[in-house]
Amino acid sequence: MAALPEVVFVLGGPGSGKGTQCSKIIKEFEFVHLSAGDLLRDEQANKESEVGQLIEYHIVNGTIVPVEITCELLHKAMKASGKHKFLIDGFPRNEDNLSGWTKNMADKTVVKLVLCMDCSDDICIERCMGRGAAGSGRSDDNLTSLKKRLVTFRSATLPIVEHYDKLGLLRRINAERPAEQVVFALLCYFGVMIVTVQPFLEPRGFIRALEFIFAIAAFASVTNFVGSIGFDYDCGTGKTEAVRLTVPYPFHLGSHSENKILCGATKPTKFTFFGDYSSDAQFFVGTGVLSMLWAMITVAVYLLGEQNYRLDKRLRYVDFGLTLVLATFWLAGSGAWANGLSGLKHETDPVEYIRTPQFLYGLDMAKLHNPRSGSFAALTISVLLGFLNFIMWTGNTWFLYKELKDEQGENGVPNQSVPAAAGP
Ligand SMILES: Nc1ncnc2c1ncn2[C@@H]1O[C@H](COP(=O)(O)OP(=O)(O)O)[C@@H](O)[C@H]1O
Ligand SMILES: Nc1ccn([C@H]2C[C@H](O)[C@@H](COP(=O)(O)OP(=O)(O)O)O2)c(=O)n1
Incomplete structure (x- = not known):
């Protein structure tokens, strides 16, 4: 029987560098990067989408889109990639995300690791404002949305981070350092957890x-x-x-x-x-x-x-x-x-x-x-x-x-x- 697809979740506050680091990790490791936020933005930009407006409402207000929408987008993207290892950034972001994933995907995938990018609010705000100023075009890279997103992160996402900590799957990364230093720490985790141990959990190794x-x-x-x-x-x-x-x-x-x-x-x-x-x-x-x-x-x-x-x-x-x-x-x-x-x-x-x-x-x-x-x-x-x-x-x-x-x-x-x- 073929092994189940493997998933690594990447969590962290807005602007903590999830997307930046994921794009570096996939250059070194054979993972497909899926950003929940990007998938939602693409869906929202699709004129024929029935849920586009609902997504836009949540993005601007810094709240979380219902899991049925996000989980289906993730599932579709995973199937379309035809690949086996996924780096999912910005998910699961709240209790609803977690229970939706557990209900629909837990038996179809294996969560190997959860990375949490630790970054102070001030740095998160500074980076997102910088991203907006550099022309991200995102409707939520503004101070009002950012403050709401940070509140959501603390109240809704941190309990999910703690949940994975209790399961022993969490790895915390100091994301305030320069990107090159952050990626070094991340690659070490990947090296140890994904490359080193994994082959020895399979019969061959x-x-x-x-x-x-x-x-x-x-x-x-x-x-x-x-x-x-x-x-x-x-x-x-x-x-x-x-x-x-x-x-x-x-x-x-x-x-x-x-x-x-x-x-x-x-x-x-x-x-x-x-x-x-x-x-x-x-x-x-x-x-x-x-x-x-x-x-x-x-x-x-x-x-x-x-x-x-x-x-x-x-x-x-x-x-x-x-x-x-x-x-x-x-x-x-x-x-x-x-x-x-x-x-x-x-x-x-x-x-x-x-x-x-x-x-x-x-x-x-x-x-x-x-x-x-x-x-x-x-x-x-x-x-x-x-x-x-x-x-x-x-x-x-x-x-x-x-x-x-x-x-x-x-x-x-x-x-x-x-x-x-x-x-x-
Ligand atoms: N370690 C870092 N140091 C300085 N700037 C960073 C770092 N990581 C990311 N950035 C910048 O911060 C902004 C937000 O990064 P991004 O990866 O999009 O964050 P997230 O996906 O967590 O929202 C981007 O403009 C990125 O270039
Ligand atoms: N699982 C998710 C992920 C993102 N969203 C929505 C709400 C978030 O504020 C936006 C933007 O997410 P994104 O991960 O791109 O944002 P940051 O990378 O943290 O800045 O999308 C969601 O509702 N559910």
């Missing part, structure tokens, strides 16, 4: 973060493993000496030997194993390292370049292809490593070891007693982690495939692939 952790866990449990077996050596003087032989990664047992001085002898005794399980272990570890690297690269891309990732289909095909290859590697690697581990356990069984004279160099086997085996649990867990990785990478292949397919429009045009048009 969430599973990729888990894959990163589980790939490390899988190969680290093999590379960090140092197993051991032990037994006692009878010195023949009533004394025994404990012998411990290590079984280190990469488990090329034939080339690993240990020299031990036993019972004060002048020459050391060489102990070795037979067998080679290094190719199974190294293939498994290699798959883990490759997976970790790919997960790291894609996590960085999701974090810093989610938009580019969505826009560039080649990137998504590469992600899909490599994820599929790594899923296959995990299956092959885990299977091979499970088989290798069972051979390794057999080869390093201490009971067998002390009974097999040809493995020992000039040792009297009758002097070896009390075989002790170390724990291989970490390696058993690594096999399980390998198969878990296989399941995750296969699952992610499916989600990446679904994403590629879902975002394919009717004519093969990706639904979200075109950056938003510049706003007003």
Whole structure:
């Protein structure tokens, strides 16, 4: 099922800079800017509109137009854009706006964030008067309308701001600073809330973060493993000496030997194993390292370049292809490593070891007693982690495939692939 359209509301007093900042945000982020005030002014300017006069009355008096009108205009504009992410400025402005939105749009959209532009009345008035003097042509950029609008903002809009604050969706911005500083703060919020967290709330990003952790866990449990077996050596003087032989990664047992001085002898005794399980272990570890690297690269891309990732289909095909290859590697690697581990356990069984004279160099086997085996649990867990990785990478292949397919429009045009048009 396709995700619901996302909405960021931008609130603030008249002249606080909502429109100015929205037009800067959409240059950096793939959002469509919809200004409730602009939509109402356009409707009011439409000679055929039945509600034009009603809108004009509210605008001049600084009061709020009934939500049925505003919500329908917003809904129409959202549908007409064909896009998925909206920056809605100047809405919801009162209780009526909020309940109308909740009734008609709450189940069709997700509100991701509410930005509030904090600005003193004096600065708001100064900016709106400046906007009027610069030729905005707006019937409400005059002192009388402005004073009424500020009263409306305080009495009707601030409770809505508080409502979103309680929901944890509100971000306040000091809008009195120069526009460049304000936009910097806003872009940080967008970066953190929209770009950083969002990809990890979707299956692709969430599973990729888990894959990163589980790939490390899988190969680290093999590379960090140092197993051991032990037994006692009878010195023949009533004394025994404990012998411990290590079984280190990469488990090329034939080339690993240990020299031990036993019972004060002048020459050391060489102990070795037979067998080679290094190719199974190294293939498994290699798959883990490759997976970790790919997960790291894609996590960085999701974090810093989610938009580019969505826009560039080649990137998504590469992600899909490599994820599929790594899923296959995990299956092959885990299977091979499970088989290798069972051979390794057999080869390093201490009971067998002390009974097999040809493995020992000039040792009297009758002097070896009390075989002790170390724990291989970490390696058993690594096999399980390998198969878990296989399941995750296969699952992610499916989600990446679904994403590629879902975002394919009717004519093969990706639904979200075109950056938003510049706003007003
Ligand atoms: N940070 C700012 N510093 C100075 N002037 C600003 C700033 N932000 C906006 N303005 C100016 O103030 C006026 C009102 O801005 P606008 O974005 O239209 O506000 P709003 O949409 O909140 O009514 C515009 O003339 C704009 O150029
Ligand atoms: N949700 C809304 C938004 C605006 N209006 C009306 C009433 C407002 O005073 C005017 C102008 O809104 P606009 O957002 O353009 O005004 P400012 O950007 O805050 O100066 O439109 C409304 O009735 N309901």
